[in-house]
Amino acid sequence: MASIASRGARGLAMNDSWEFDWATPFFGMNPTGRLWVSPTGRAEQQLDLPNLIKNLILEGCRPPLLLAFPQIIQARLEMLRSTMEQVQNQADYNGAYRPVYPIKVNQHDQVLGCLKEEPNLAGFEAGSKPELMLALSLLKPGHLLICNGYKDTEYLQMALYGQLLGYRPIIVIERLSELSLALQVAETMNIEAEIGLRARLADHGSGRWSSSAGDLSKFGLTTPEIVAAVGELKAKNKLHCLRLLHFHIGSQLTELDSTDQAVAEASQIYRGLIEMGAERLDFMDVGGGLAVDYGDEGDGGGDAYLKRYFTSIISGIQRSLRPHKIPVPDLITEAGRALVAHHAILIVEVIDASARPSPEPTWQRDECPEELKALDWLVRSAPTGKTSDQIGALQSLRKQLGREFESGAIGLEHMALAEQMYWSGLARLLQRPDSDTQATLNLEKLLADCLYCNFSLFQSLPDHWALSQLFPILPVEGLDKTPNRRARIVDITCDSDGGIMRYPQVLGAKETLPIPPLDTNKPNYFAVFLTGAYQDSIGDLHNLFGDSDRVTLWITSSNEVTKEVIPGQSIATVIEAMGHRKEALIKALEDALLRAQKNQLLRPDQAASIRDDYHRNLEGYTYLEANDLP
Numbered sequence: 001m002a003s004i005a006s007r008g009a010r011g012l013a014m015n016d017s018w019e020f021d022w023a024t025p026f027f028g029m030n031p032t033g034r035l036w037v038s039p040t041g042r043a044e045q046q047l048d049l050p051n052l053i054k055n056l057i058l059e060g061c062r063p064p065l066l067l068a069f070p071q072i073i074q075a076r077l078e079m080l081r082s083t084m085e086q087v088q089n090q091a092d093y094n095g096a097y098r099p100v101y102p103i104k105v106n107q108h109d110q111v112l113g114c115l116k117e118e119p120n121l122a123g124f125e126a127g128s129k130p131e132l133m134l135a136l137s138l139l140k141p142g143h144l145l146i147c148n149g150y151k152d153t154e155y156l157q158m159a160l161y162g163q164l165l166g167y168r169p170i171i172v173i174e175r176l177s178e179l180s181l182a183l184q185v186a187e188t189m190n191i192e193a194e195i196g197l198r199a200r201l202a203d204h205g206s207g208r209w210s211s212s213a214g215d216l217s218k219f220g221l222t223t224p225e226i227v228a229a230v231g232e233l234k235a236k237n238k239l240h241c242l243r244l245l246h247f248h249i250g251s252q253l254t255e256l257d258s259t260d261q262a263v264a265e266a267s268q269i270y271r272g273l274i275e276m277g278a279e280r281l282d283f284m285d286v287g288g289g290l291a292v293d294y295g296d297e298g299d300g301g302g303d304a305y306l307k308r309y310f311t312s313i314i315s316g317i318q319r320s321l322r323p324h325k326i327p328v329p330d331l332i333t334e335a336g337r338a339l340v341a342h343h344a345i346l347i348v349e350v351i352d353a354s355a356r357p358s359p360e361p362t363w364q365r366d367e368c369p370e371e372l373k374a375l376d377w378l379v380r381s382a383p384t385g386k387t388s389d390q391i392g393a394l395q396s397l398r399k400q401l402g403r404e405f406e407s408g409a410i411g412l413e414h415m416a417l418a419e420q421m422y423w424s425g426l427a428r429l430l431q432r433p434d435s436d437t438q439a440t441l442n443l444e445k446l447l448a449d450c451l452y453c454n455f456s457l458f459q460s461l462p463d464h465w466a467l468s469q470l471f472p473i474l475p476v477e478g479l480d481k482t483p484n485r486r487a488r489i490v491d492i493t494c495d496s497d498g499g500i501m502r503y504p505q506v507l508g509a510k511e512t513l514p515i516p517p518l519d520t521n522k523p524n525y526f527a528v529f530l531t532g533a534y535q536d537s538i539g540d541l542h543n544l545f546g547d548s549d550r551v552t553l554w555i556t557s558s559n560e561v562t563k564e565v566i567p568g569q570s571i572a573t574v575i576e577a578m579g580h581r582k583e584a585l586i587k588a589l590e591d592a593l594l595r596a597q598k599n600q601l602l603r604p605d606q607a608a609s610i611r612d613d614y615h616r617n618l619e620g621y622t623y624l625e626a627n628d629l630p
Contacts, residue, residue: 295504
């Protein structure tokens, strides 16, 4: 990795740089500045992350590396259950709490396998036929199967088979036309289906996914359609089949005012359904929405937030139903992100770095153009004035010299000298004690080091590219040192979007990340946290970078670590996923080798080496191999 000269970074005291509110109780920093992870959330079961990475690499794992800790999922589910129980007890709410897991959030086998065995989970939610097929393999007798999404006859048949297997599938009607089909399929199968209605609430949620509710939502029934559905159920003598009311107002609900309004509206719909004769209605599914604190999302995710969220739901239902002596429903949540986001950490290795400014140049003044002398004076004398004005002056002179270079008035060496002066001048301005905040931010961005890391943003962190989703990012060690630089992290794809553009920090997200000095004599790793929700399923094969190596780890009561390693995709696997056949590639190579030997361009031993290397690389990792890096 290229050496990076140290330089001061204004306002970067250690305590102002590393923020761990989002991490409690699973992650943290020890007194020697090294990150730890506690899969159970217990202080006595902390694993040193740098040592863990080192040992995994020695055992043959390759960065980028996804570390998964299923015990964190179990601990998060227990946090939800215990917090809801506390709120229910305080409010004297006698409905049951039935958390289900929405499969779409992370469909990985090890995630679902962990949840399948979790006694605190009441079932699964499926939103498509493939997810339904998965769910049917995971359920236990009595488990709920919440059937969301758009449905055809096959979907409905498979869902209702679940009833014959001892499960509780509830067919949630998203469109009014689905109700007739669901009743028809159930009648054909001689099964009495349990039906839910999804309400399209007038009050929309907050945040990026607020369109999940409101007039423009693609999901759910309007109040006239709900009344029509009740009429259809009555006409077919099936109103007793209506068991659930469902609504969803978005994800990442850090502003709970919208939750209060949604619960109030949904509770009145629930009341109305009871009063229209749906006497067996006894579930309210409040959907997802539980927020995760990604470091810049308010106070989502913590114990206090969970309590406020559940209190908002419980109190809203009670206010609407108690005056009318209507029994409160059992509550279902689909809080997938809140369950699984914390359990996965992406580890990326720095493979190269570039830094600004270059060392201050030595030069002969007499032989240089006047504009270069003016630039040198501006850099060295640093006259007083607003920092933003000084930046503007430097940029103006740089442009002027650029035009002279384009016209041929100055040569390449003088232009290179001007570039060195320009960056040295900006670095000096960053050290000025009177720099205004915006100017400082601009300078930090301009002067940030560029860390080239061995990963694909599009494969491993697609939500950052698509939605500007923040993820906490930290070097795995050196956190006891005061950061002396700022940096940007970029991936190895051939795409200008392939970089992390914003970093959550104590005082809000910034476009650069404070980092301690990097040790150029050993590998440097960064950990990207909270990657357990959606990233696995949404990641794509941009530049044909495939899945990374994945290591799932558990810690025993005696603090022993067990693990399961799933190697990342090979080049051949990724190529074949795009419709190519490995045999066709090999044949094309053989044809080229024969042609080259026939034309005496290759010796037989050279052809054999090319053939061996080609076969070996086809079965190799899609990412850069650490041993082959400069």
